[in-house]
Amino acid sequence: MPELKQLYDAVVRGDAKATQALTQEALAEGVDPLELVNQYMVPAMDEVGRRFECNEYFVPELLISARAMKAALELLRPLLTARGDQPQGRVAIGTVKGDLHDIGKNLVASLLEGGGFEVIDLGVNVAPEKFIATINEKQANIIAMSALLTTTMPAMKTTIDVLKQAGVRDKVKVLIGGAPITQKYADEIGADGYSESAVGAVALAKKAVTAA
């Protein structure tokens, strides 16, 4: 159907209105919602990610594409949930204790949603116990932590230690990111993954759920 390629294009260029309209049209014609997500929208976000990695797209473009994606998901999610379809994974995301910065965290949350994950956004200044609660109460299988300050980075290590103490460390994959974070730091504190970009975070999350 010609309009489905247009759906892909609308997400890539960040046109939320067109994305919503085309989604509604497709649903009205009886297209399977899961097909819309997997065959058109997820590939569209992958393309957005590719352009970001090639430095054709920057944060503004990521944001508007994620917004377009979310506009469509708002229509599709109820239908998928009603069918019992499961998200790719459940991510509890937050900025660590002592840190109030959330631009990066919000961006990653948007892209993860666009990538088919259920996202539990815990906000900022998140204590380790709050992350743990999502594992037990919401079956989160990925913990994603963000920090912008070098002074709050240590809270990532603390959180991982608390996960171990609580006996839930091996129930989840821990992914970290933020301006001062490096792969070396991730290795040093025992995180499962680090990415320097929101787009990379989505790829990491996808790997994390298949690796398990």
Added chain:
Amino acid sequence: MHPLIRQLLALGPVITDGAWGTQLQARGLAVGEFPDAWNLTHADRVAEVARAYVQAGSQVILTNTFGANRIRLGEAALAGSVAEINQRGVEISRAAAGDRARVFASIGPTGKLLLSGEVTEDEVRAAFAEQARALAEGGAEALVVETMSDLAEALLAVSGARETGLPVVACMVYDSGKNKDRTMMGTTPEQAAAALTAAGAEVIGANCGQGIAGFAALGQRLRAATDRPIWLKPNAGLPAVVEGRLQYRATPEEFASYVPELIKLGAGFVGGCCGTGPDFIAAIKRHWAPAR
């Protein structure tokens, strides 16, 4: 050129200061504690930082007011203290500077992304104008809009700051893209320099980022993109964990060894950002002594 800026640059490039956050941490600022609040609760320790920079050779020092706009203070439940925190911050720096250094007041980002719709342009501009007014009232000689990633936000800050009549330095962070030469939002040095110059900034610059090594190229591009003086304040690189503690990569000597080239390429104001301290400023002075 603004008379103050002309006067400062008349005898050659000017040494500014280094990081304040890490210096305050060394004096007891706790993780997650809002540094600007110390202007009210630990003014003596803030003054120590200011004095240390003056003693090390800073000809311009900034102020502990980086986050003291209404939007960020609101998140720390300090919105009622906007005027006080900013004025005290300038007073502390002025007392430390005496007649040995000038005081340029720091204005950092709101921490909110305009594009996400979390704040409106009017709110952002009003917050910056309010902060600028308080800084001017405290006796700041110039205003430094710094560590900006979003050009739209930077322009609102410059606009708000210019209401005071003080000269405005406008500084962005270039840490993204293949060559780490764009802001997070994709803006190039050329785009930023053109827009900020047109908006009336007196000095154009770059601060923070990925360490000093990339600043020669950055400085050159800014120099070519505007007729305004250039302000460079690189950080000491991204920190690594060494024996369980965070350590910044560049030593004072390594950092300072880059400075003569930055000056040759046309930088008018040189200093340091995160991870630098008075020892970095002293090292800059050793590697390149100003004419005065």
